[in-house]
Structures are given as C-alpha cells and as structure tokens.
Amino acid sequence: MSDATYKLEKTNRTLMERLFEPPAIGKMSPVANVVAYSILVFWSAFVLFPLYWVVITAFKDSKVVNEGPYYLPFVDFQPTLDGWRAQFATDQFCDPYAIGRQVLLLAYNSVAFVLSPLVNLQPMEPQICKVYLAFTNSIVISVVSTTLCIVIGSMAAYALARIQYKPKFGNIFMFVLLTLLAIVATTYAGVHWFAAATVGLALFFLLARAFGKHFRARLGNGDILFWIISQRILPPVVVVIPVYMMFQAVGMIDTHFALILVYAVANLPIVVWLMHDFFANLPIELEESAQLDGATRLGIFWDIVLPLTRPGLAAVTLLTLILNWNEYIFAVFLSTSKAQTMPIMVAAKNAGERGILWWEMCAVIVVMIIPVIIMAILLQRFIAKGVLLGAVKG
Amino acid sequence: MTNANNTTDQPGLFPAGLSYRETWGEWFDRHSGTFFIAPAVTLILIFAIFPTFYSIVFALSRVKFSADGLKFRFVWFQNFQKQFLTNEQIHFLGRLEGMNAIGWIFSLAVIAAVVWWLYRSVRSGASWIGMTGRLISAAMAIGLALLLGATLLYGNQWGTLMTTLFYVVVGCSIQFVIGTGLAFLCSQPIAGKSFFRVIFFIPLMITPLGVGYAFKMILDITKGPFQPFWEFIGLRDWAWSTDAWAARWFIVVGDSWQWIPFIFIVMLAALENVSKDQVEAAQVDGASSVQIFRDIIWPQIVPVAATVILIRMIEAFKIVDLPNIMTSGGPGIATESMSLHSFFLWRANDYGSSAAVAYLLLIVTVILCSSFFNYVVLKQLRKAHA
Numbered sequence: 001m002s003d004a005t006y007k008l009e010k011t012n013r014t015l016m017e018r019l020f021e022p023p024a025i026g027k028m029s030p031v032a033n034v035v036a037y038s039i040l041v042f043w044s045a046f047v048l049f050p051l052y053w054v055v056i057t058a059f060k061d062s063k064v065v066n067e068g069p070y071y072l073p074f075v076d077f078q079p080t081l082d083g084w085r086a087q088f089a090t091d092q093f094c095d096p097y098a099i100g101r102q103v104l105l106l107a108y109n110s111v112a113f114v115l116s117p118l119v120n121l122q123p124m125e126p127q128i129c130k131v132y133l134a135f136t137n138s139i140v141i142s143v144v145s146t147t148l149c150i151v152i153g154s155m156a157a158y159a160l161a162r163i164q165y166k167p168k169f170g171n172i173f174m175f176v177l178l179t180l181l182a183i184v185a186t187t188y189a190g191v192h193w194f195a196a197a198t199v200g201l202a203l204f205f206l207l208a209r210a211f212g213k214h215f216r217a218r219l220g221n222g223d224i225l226f227w228i229i230s231q232r233i234l235p236p237v238v239v240v241i242p243v244y245m246m247f248q249a250v251g252m253i254d255t256h257f258a259l260i261l262v263y264a265v266a267n268l269p270i271v272v273w274l275m276h277d278f279f280a281n282l283p284i285e286l287e288e289s290a291q292l293d294g295a296t297r298l299g300i301f302w303d304i305v306l307p308l309t310r311p312g313l314a315a316v317t318l319l320t321l322i323l324n325w326n327e328y329i330f331a332v333f334l335s336t337s338k339a340q341t342m343p344i345m346v347a348a349k350n351a352g353e354r355g356i357l358w359w360e361m362c363a364v365i366v367v368m369i370i371p372v373i374i375m376a377i378l379l380q381r382f383i384a385k386g387v388l389l390g391a392v393k394g
Numbered sequence: 395m396t397n398a399n400n401t402t403d404q405p406g407l408f409p410a411g412l413s414y415r416e417t418w419g420e421w422f423d424r425h426s427g428t429f430f431i432a433p434a435v436t437l438i439l440i441f442a443i444f445p446t447f448y449s450i451v452f453a454l455s456r457v458k459f460s461a462d463g464l465k466f467r468f469v470w471f472q473n474f475q476k477q478f479l480t481n482e483q484i485h486f487l488g489r490l491e492g493m494n495a496i497g498w499i500f501s502l503a504v505i506a507a508v509v510w511w512l513y514r515s516v517r518s519g520a521s522w523i524g525m526t527g528r529l530i531s532a533a534m535a536i537g538l539a540l541l542l543g544a545t546l547l548y549g550n551q552w553g554t555l556m557t558t559l560f561y562v563v564v565g566c567s568i569q570f571v572i573g574t575g576l577a578f579l580c581s582q583p584i585a586g587k588s589f590f591r592v593i594f595f596i597p598l599m600i601t602p603l604g605v606g607y608a609f610k611m612i613l614d615i616t617k618g619p620f621q622p623f624w625e626f627i628g629l630r631d632w633a634w635s636t637d638a639w640a641a642r643w644f645i646v647v648g649d650s651w652q653w654i655p656f657i658f659i660v661m662l663a664a665l666e667n668v669s670k671d672q673v674e675a676a677q678v679d680g681a682s683s684v685q686i687f688r689d690i691i692w693p694q695i696v697p698v699a700a701t702v703i704l705i706r707m708i709e710a711f712k713i714v715d716l717p718n719i720m721t722s723g724g725p726g727i728a729t730e731s732m733s734l735h736s737f738f739l740w741r742a743n744d745y746g747s748s749a750a751v752a753y754l755l756l757i758v759t760v761i762l763c764s765s766f767f768n769y770v771v772l773k774q775l776r777k778a779h780a
Contacts, residue, residue, distance in 0.1 A: 028582060235759065237733050
C-alpha cells in the first residue's frame with residue numbers, strides 16, 4: 001500500500017470526475033470502492049454460507065432437518081445436541097481422557113511391536129469410542145507422516161540443490177527391467193514376493209558392478225528433481241490397488257504404519273519441490289565456510305541451512321499437514337477399523353439404511369474443520385509466501 | 395559422488411607409521427550424498443514406481459478371485475481394447491455414432507492447425523526429441539478434437555474422459571479468472587483487506603469430502619436453504635441431480651468453492667510483488683486501471699499464473715470425491731470422472747479394467763500436463779528470465 005498523498009493536479013472537478021476518478025494516487029474512486037466492496041462482501045457470503053449451514057445443521061435434529069429449511073437457531077428452530085450426543089456420549093469410553101489414553105496406548109503398542117522379536121508383549125486393545133479413536137488416529141497419522149515427509153523430503157531437496165548426482169542411465173534401465181521381471185515372476189509364475197525381491201536386488205547390484213562402467217549416458221540433478229516432482233501427477237487410483245496388495249502381503253492392512261508411509265510418499269513431491277527452491281536460493285558462501293571449518297554435511301544442514309529456511313519450512317509443513325488431515329482415498333482402501341481417520345467417520349454417516357444422518361455428519365465435520373481453520377487463520381500469510389516462492393522460482 | 399571435504403586424503407596429516415582409522419561419523423559424512431537422498435528415492439521406488447509397474451500387470455490381466463488369493467491370466471491389451479472398441483466404449487468415450495457438419499468443420503480446423511504447427515516446428519529445426527513430443531501432443535489434440543466433434547457438438551452422450559476434461563478445463567478457467575480477480579481486488583488499497591484475505595482462504599482447509607456433503611445439503615431442492623428460491627422460480631419438482639448439465643455445473647461450483655482460494659493466495663502474493671513505483675508512475679501519467687493491469691501488472695504475474703494453473707490442472711485430473719458424494723456419478727454416467735470410473739470398476743471387482751482406466755487417466759494427464767508445461771509455462775518462464 002502506498003502512502004503517497006500528493007493530489008492530482010486538477011482541483012475543481014465535476015461530479016462525474018469526483019465519482020469515477022481517484023482522489024489521490026494510491027486511493028480508489030468512490031464508485032470503484034463501492035463495486036469492490038460489494039464483490040468482496042458477496043464472495044465472503046458465498047464462502048461462509050456453506051460453513052454456516054454445516055454448523056447450524058450440527059445443532060438440528062432429524063425432525064428439523066427433514067421438515068425443510070430453517071435458517072436461524074433459537075428463532076426458527078430450537079437447537080439440540082442430538083448430533084453431538086450420538087458421537088460423544090455413546091458409552092463409558094467416551095470420556096475426555098480418551099485421546100490421551102489412546103496416544104499412550106499407541107506408543108505402548110509401537111514399542112511392543114518393535115520389541116516383539118525379543119520380548120513377548122501383547123498389544124493392547126483400544127478402549128475408546130469411535131469418534132475419539134478416529135480423531136486420535138487422524139492426529140497421530142498426519143503429524144507423524146508430516147514429520148517423516150518433511151525430514152526425508154527436505155534432506156533430499158537439500159542434497160539435490162547442493163550435491164551433484166550422476167546416476168547412469170543404463171543402471172536405471174536395468175533396475176526397471178529387473179523390477180518388471182520380479183513382478184511378472186510373482187504374479188504369473190507363483191514365485192514368493194520376498195524371494196523375487198531379494199534375488200532381483202542381488203542381481204541388480206551384481207550386474208551394476210559388472211557392467212556399470214560400460215554405460216556412458218548419465219542423468220543430472222535436474223532429471224532426478226523432475227522425476228520426483230512428476231510423481232505428483234500420479235492419480236491415487238493407479239497405485240492404490242498394488243499398494244493395498246503390498247501391505248496385505250506383509251499383514252499391515254489397517255495399521256497406522258501403512259497410512260503414515262503412504263501419506264508421506266504422496267506428499268514427498270510437494271515437499272521436495274518447494275524446499276528445493278528455498279535451499280537453492282540460499283547463499284552458498286555460509287555453507288562453504290562452515291565446510292572449511294570442518295563441519296560435516298549433516299551438521300551444516302542441521303545447524304545452518306534449516307534455521308535459515310524456517311519460514312519456508314513452516315509453510316510446507318502446514319500444507320502437508322492439511323493435505324494429510326483431509327486425505328480420503330488411501331484411508332478408505334488401507335483402513336478397516338483400528339486405523340480409521342476422520343474423513344472415514346464423515347463418510348460412515350452415509351452408510352446406514354436411515355439415509356444420511358446429516359446432523360451427526362455435520363457434527364463430525366465441525367470437529368474436523370475447527371483445528372484446520374484455526375491454523376489457517378493464524379498462518380495463512382506463511383502459506384502464501386511459501387507456495388509463491390516455489391511457484392515463481394520453480 | 396560427493397564434493398564433501400575429505401581430510402583423510404591429505405597426505406602428511408598423520409605421522410608415518412600411525413595408520414588412520416576412519417570413524418563411523420567420517421564414513422557417514424563421506425557417503426552423505428547417498429544418505430541424504432536414499433530415503434526419499436527408496437520410498438518413492440517402493441510406493442510409487444513399483445505400484446505403477448504392478449498396475450500394468452493388473453491392466454494386462456484378467457483377475458479372478460480364488461481360494462488362495464488372486465489369480466492373474468495374461469490377456470494382452472484386452473482391457474484397454476474394451477474401453478475403446480467394445481461394450482465399454484460408451485462409458486469411456488461416449489456415444490460416437492454420427493458426426494454433423496459442425497463437428498467435421500471443427501475437427502478439420504483443429505487438424506489443419508495442428509498440421510501447420512508441426513510443419514512450422516519442422517522448418518524451425520526442432521530436435522528429434524522435441525519433435526516426438528510434439529507428435530504425441532498433436533495426436534492427442536486431434537483425438538480429442540474428433541471426440542469433441544462426435545459427442546458434444548453432435549449432442550451425443552459423454553463418456554468419463556470428456557467429463558474429466560470438462561472438470562479440468564472449465565473448472566480451472568473459472569477458478570483462475572475468479573481467483574485472480576479477487577486477488578486483484580484484495581491487492582488494491584482498501585480497508586479491511588486482511589479480513590477478506592483470511593475469509594477467502596478458509597475453503598482450502600476443508601476436506602473435499604466435507605465440501606461434497608455440504609454442497610449436497612445446500613443444493614437440496616426440498617430441504618436445502620434455497621428451497622424458497624427454487625419454489626419461487628418454479629423449479630419445485632425439478633431435481634438438478636437428474637439433469638446432466640446442471641449436475642456437472644454444480645460439481646464445478648463445489649470444486650471452485652474449494653480451489654479458488656488456492657489460486658487466490660498465490661496470485662495475491664504475486665500481485666503484491668509487482669513493483670509499486672511503475673504502477674504509481676503510470677497513474678500519475680493518467681493511465682486507466684485497465685491499461686495499468688494489461689501493460690504493467692499482467693506481464694509481471696504471467697509466469698506465476700502459468701505455474702499455478704499447471705499445479706491446479708494436475709490436481710484437477712484426480713477429481714473423485716465431489717462427483718462421488720454429490721451425484722455418485724449420476725444421472726447415468728454424466729458426472730463420472732475417470733478416477734471415479736476406475737473406483738467403481740474396482741468396487742465391482744473388475745480389477746483389470748479398473749487398472750486400465752486408471753492407466754488411461756495417467757496417460758491423458760501426463761500428455762496434457764507436459765504439453766501445457768512445455769508450450770505455455772516454460773515459454774513464460776523463459777520470457778520472464780530473459
């Protein structure tokens with residue numbers, strides 16, 4: 001915004017000029033002001049009305065919803081808590097401590113899983129009602145997978161911005177060929193997947209050792225970066241069935257681990273893309289002098305590079321967190337009961353023979369969107385800046 | 395592989411006779427190039443590349459359930475052939491009988507334009523890789539033009555391919571125009587713009603599932619909030635969900651409600667980066683707002699605009715939640731996107747066809763997005779950096 005206050009030269013203006021011409025540089029004319037405000041107010045109404053409707057529907061009961069439209073609580077209809085009671089007051093496991101209890105239980109179960117070859121610890125069954133379970137799952141899955149994705153993605157992005165990679169084209173071709181052979185062997189010849197994968201990998205390393213030096217054509221960092229980013233084009237429906245079968249083969253359907261991994265990979269392209277631009281724009285001199293002082297690459301990355309890119313990191317983290325929080329397709333395929341997330345809870349209100357239970361569904365949606373809206377309001381400037389940097393420089 | 399400094403290579407650092415043993419930390423640092431990128435590459439290989447190849451197996455097989463899991467039978471390209479030539483043709487491509495004069499004129503015009511474009515790029519001496527890419531884009535353009543001529547311009551029923559393209563092209567255009575317009579308004583010197591900025595940003599945060607149900611509820615003819623309005627204009631017994639065009643447009647409305655904020659925030663940030671001095675200089679010289687926008691602001695934001703459209707396009711091809719919730723693809727298949735088509739086939743346990751449709755979606759997305767990237771985005775970016 002400008003604080004230029006100098007007036008246009010003409011002082012005695014006609015009515016039309018007063019209406020249509022700006023009074024000063026950096027100001028708007030009265031007519032333009034009215035038009036701009038009406039458009040902005042109209043659009044705000046368009047944006048807010050669906051949210052308003054969802055919120056008031058959450059306080060209706062089946063009778064009010066089915067009778068027709070009622071617009072104002074207390075004036076038109078008497079708000080009730082039916083939709084909320086159906087979620088949050090079902091049994092004795094719906095107490096306020098349920099979420100904390102569930103997080104502890106998940107931590108215990110993960111430790112039990114890790115130690116299972118050594119000690120025989122039985123995994124505990126969750127004692128929690130459905131909506132709290134889904135809420136906890138959503139939080140745990142999106143936070144852990146965002147962390148994983150940011151760590152792995154920004155490391156890869158940093159490496160691609162600073163280290164020269166020259167993978168050989170022939171090796172990659174060989175890898176693809178062996179992967180295809182392994183897949184065909186498992187599906188049509190009935191070889192066990194584990195045997196096929198091991199033999200394939202061993203063959204790849206042996207062949208790469210033997211023939212690698214004869215290959216000439218190489219790829220560069222730009223090619224690797226493009227390859228990673230292009231994974232975002234992949235529609236989830238292409239990969240979701242094979243991913244389902246992979247997790248089934250190792251018995252991990254309906255676990256948090258499966259969803260965490262899949263979400264992390266799905267968002268890796270965005271993280272790598274945006275973070276790469278932040279890293280590439282940093283002045284390299286700092287890192288070079290640190291290197292001369294004997295810092296390791298991990299040390300440089302952790303102590304110098306990451307703190308410098310904190311705003312970008314925050315924006316990308318927030319974006320990834322939101323995408324994970326809202327994800328639906330993978331959750332439908334990969335979770336059945338224990339690992340269900342909030343979007344599944346929303347969709348589940350459409351399943352019964354009573355039709356859609358709008359008031360209960362809206363209560364779930366409200367619970368689901370409150371955290372993200374708070375985050376959005378607090379951090380929207382961050383996101384705009386972060387996304388813009390990626391978009392312009394990409 | 396790495397350019398990390400390696401002190402152990404320097405001779406004379408250690409007295410003779412004292413052999414230096416590398417510590418684990420130093421070994422790790424020497425290979426840091428590999429360790430930095432290995433996790434990302436491994437994860438993408440396992441969860442993106444491997445499943446993509448595995449999908450080929452599905453797409454080329456007939457999959458049957460049996461007592462011990464799935465049984466695959468190799469059937470070559472039968473699943474793809476089915477989508478293009480046999481009983482599934484109407485579902486994927488639409489009804490193709492007959493093509494009227496307008497359709498032919500349109501198709502021939504597109505073919506002529508494409509051939510002229512190819513001729514010009516041959517004359518200007520494009521590399522053979524560039525020519526291959528152009529040939530693929532040209533084939534796609536001609537195929538889509540013929541399809542458009544045979545379905546839309548003749549009034550025939552659409553298939554899921556056309557519906558997906560409708561969502562992408564119409565949705566992205568509307569979202570870009572409105573999003574940029576709002577961003578332009580919010581970049582003007584008006585009071586309370588940070589308030590509007592926060593409000594306009596909210597829909598992006600909401601799960602597509604929630605958006606779908608919210609719009610289904612609001613657009614309900616008898617119980618929705620606009621019931622008096624529908625009754626007033628005499629549409630009491632009309633249901634938009636049984637009208638193909640109305641249903642498609644309402645899905646675009648829902649999609650736009652969610653995605654305009656994305657265009658909005660990016661374009662707003664771009665508009666705020668436009669240099670104020672030039673704009674004010676033009677204002678002092680008496681240029682109108684239209685002139686200022688066209689000649690000063692627009693050239694500076696075009697690169698961002700092209701990129702943001704590309705990002706939006708990539709996501710728009712995957713649309714599945716909104717049509718699934720609002721109309722379940724109905725009436726008939728009028729609002730079914732290709733993702734949804736694949737999802738329905740999967741639900742009907744036709745895994746082979748499901749993978750084939752998903753693959754076709756991938757091919758269409760890759761060709762159209764890379765064409766857009768090569769011929770529009772790169773051009774604008776080069777112009778901006780030149």
